Amino acid sequence: MTAAHTHNCAAVGCQKQVPLNLLMCMEHWRMVPAPLAREVNKAWRIRDRGEARTLAYQAAVAAAVKAVEAKQHRKIAERSGGQGDLLAGDDFGI
């Protein structure tokens, strides 16, 4: 596999190289909710049939990236559970 046939995983902060016909590495693609994954695949197949389709594909990709990002944030929050990092605001200071 040469670099010309791969691109970075679309997930935020992921540097994994994936084939051009895949949006994300398997790890992140599995985090995309199934209906959204279907939408991305469908939009990918018809993405070059006009500007509206291209935009629809980009919107589906953006939604998938967002869904993965939200899941990752939740994971991080769960892992640091009890540390209070995300809830610190009100309990400190006064």
Ligand SMILES: [Zn+2]
């Ligand atoms: Zn990835």
